[in-house]
Amino acid sequence: MQITAAVMEKPDGVLARRRIKLEKVELExxxxxxxxxxxxxxxxxxxxxxCIHGLEPFPIPGVLGHEGAGVVEAIGSRVSxxxxxxxxxxxxxxxxxxxxxxxxxxxxxxxxxxxTSSGYRMDGSSPMSRDGETLAGRFFxxxxxxxxxxxxxxxxxxxxxxxxxxxxxxxGCSISTGAGTNFNELKPYPRSSIAGFGAGxxxxxxxxxxxxxxxxxxxxxxxxxxxxxxxxxxGATHTxxxxxxxxxxxxxLIRDNVDFSMEATDGSNLVSEAIEALGVRGTxxxxxxxxxxxxxxxxxxxxxLKGKRIVGAMGGGGxxxxxxxxxxxxxxxxxxxxxxxxxxxxxxxxxxxxxDSDAHKIIKPILRMQ
Numbered sequence: 050m051q052i053t054a055a056v057m058e059k060p061d062g063v064l065a066r067r068r069i070k071l072e073k074v075e076l077e078x079x080x081x082x083x084x085x086x087x088x089x090x091x092x093x094x095x096x097x098x099x100c101i102h103g104l105e106p107f108p109i110p111g112v113l114g115h116e117g118a119g120v121v122e123a124i125g126s127r128v129s130x131x132x133x134x135x136x137x138x139x140x141x142x143x144x145x146x147x148x149x150x151x152x153x154x155x156x157x158x159x160x161x162x163x164x165t166s167s168g169y170r171m172d173g174s175s176p177m178s179r180d181g182e183t184l185a186g187r188f189f190x191x192x193x194x195x196x197x198x199x200x201x202x203x204x205x206x207x208x209x210x211x212x213x214x215x216x217x218x219x220x221g222c223s224i225s226t227g228a229g230t231n232f233n234e235l236k237p238y239p240r241s242s243i244a245g246f247g248a249g250x251x252x253x254x255x256x257x258x259x260x261x262x263x264x265x266x267x268x269x270x271x272x273x274x275x276x277x278x279x280x281x282x283x284g285a286t287h288t289x290x291x292x293x294x295x296x297x298x299x300x301x302l303i304r305d306n307v308d309f310s311m312e313a314t315d316g317s318n319l320v321s322e323a324i325e326a327l328g329v330r331g332t333x334x335x336x337x338x339x340x341x342x343x344x345x346x347x348x349x350x351x352x353x354l355k356g357k358r359i360v361g362a363m364g365g366g367g368x369x370x371x372x373x374x375x376x377x378x379x380x381x382x383x384x385x386x387x388x389x390x391x392x393x394x395x396x397x398x399x400x401x402x403x404x405d406s407d408a409h410k411i412i413k414p415i416l417r418m419q
Contacts, residue, residue: 052076054112054177055194055399056184060103068101069400074112074184076197077176078123083199084131085123086139090215090393091193092116093402093414094222095249095315095338100166100188101403104340108168111185112177115139115165117193117200118208118218119418128202136208138217139200140225140373141364142190144171154367156229161363165189193218194399196418206370209377215417216380216387219250220373222364223413224387227254227313228376229365230334231262235309239263242306244299246291246323247313247337248276250390250413253283255311257385260284264309268299270319273409279389291319299326311362312337320345320359329355336362393417 054074079085091114099105100113107113118138121131131137142164143155150158158164160171168185169175176199177186186192191200208217227250237243243264245252248271259267260283268287269280277288289298299307308330310323314337324333324347335345351357379385390412394402402414 050076050197052195052197054184054186054192055114055396056110056112056179057101057107058110060101060107060109069403071397071399072179074177074179074186076195076199079125079199081125081127082202083125084121084128084202084205086117086119086137086198086200087122088117088119088193088196088198088418090118090218090415090417092219092223093399093406093416094219095251096222098315098403098407099338104338106166106341107188108185110179110182111168111188112192112194113188114192114194115189116218116221116223117191117198118214122197125202130202131205131207136214137205138208138220138373139191139193140204140206140221140370141165141368142201142204145203156364156366156368168192194396194416196396204370206373206377209374209381211381212377213388215393215415216391217377218415219387219413220376223250224254224385225365225368225373225376226336226362227251227256227365228258228385229368229372230311230336230362231255231258233366233368234334234360234362235311235332237262237264237309240265241308242266242268242303243309243311244268244270244307244323244326245311245313246270246319247315248273248280249313249315251336252311252313253280253390253412255313256280256284261379261384266303268302270295270299276412279412283386283389296322296325300328307331309334314338318343318345321347324357324359325351327355327357330357331355332358332360334360334362336365391415
């Protein structure tokens with residue numbers, strides 16, 4: 050079938066509109082384990098922007114988008130978990146057969162890079178082409194900056210009735226990353242404290258989750274005043290403007306006893322500060338975006354002598370479609386007001402959405418395809 054796709058020709062340039070063009074492309078029919086989805090919306094995430102800005106690998110020309118949501122239109126011969134007409138959001142893909150998948154940790158699938166950043170299926174093929182030219186059309190096995198796409202059956206989660214379907218795609222990355230890091234990795238205990246460095250959609254997801262844990266002190270750190278105001282509305286007990294005193298201010302608030310910290314910035318790499326702000330036996334979760342060759346520095350004595358720990362939190366930990374459906378249930382109960390950071394854009398305005406996000410004019414852009 051022929052569809053319109055947002056094609057990235059190259060990952061450089063000053064403005065996004067110089068990189069992304071809407072073009073007619075061909076989309077294959079679903080294979081036996083694939084599902085054809087009519088995409089109603091897809092988020093613009095920091096990972097998409099990382100590829101656009103050359104911070105993260107992605108082949109060109111190709112189609113980005115990895116927070117898709119929509120309606121199942123057709124299924125492959127071996128698909129049994131969803132049916133035509135189901136409302137679904139598209140989660141992160143996993144192979145299902147590697148060691149970590151079999152251990153129940155699909156978010157740490159050992160084939161992660163091949164399934165996400167390669168832009169192709171595991172066998173090296175792509176379902177998208179343009180005038181006979183193969184496109185990298187399997188970003189996170191979905192490439193959802195399109196009105197129709199293919200995804201793997203096992204990466205889909207059903208959207209609960211009563212939810213705005215167009216808000217659910219962000220569970221596929223930004224919200225599950227922030228929330229899952231709290232629920233699956235850090236697990237704050239009663240009366241503990243947590244400091245989040247970065248109050249974008251990932252950081253705000255972490256704040257919303259933190260208020261449902263035992264943490265009683267929830268500190269949000271950011272440079273943008275509007276983000277901090279929203280963090281306070283969503284559950285942060287304290288908000289701090291990022292600056293020279295950022296490391297000392299959280300310590301002063303709770304007498305040098307920051308139990309947990311999270312680095313959730315979009316390429317700023319404040320991991321060193323997040324580590325230093327911790328108290329004795331504190332744990333720092335690294336979940337933000339940065340260039341893959343980026344390094345982190347910290348004082349050697351600060352970590353072992355104080356018993357600090359640094360953990361990677363890929364996408365919020367060992368999530369599965371069931372975990373994403375559980376998060377949606379919390380939203381249905383009013384405990385995840387995901388709509389507050391969101392601004393919807395028409396698909397044709399994809400470049401403006403990227404530019405406005407880069408300029409911190411909006412926190413969470415979501416493209417409406419239909």
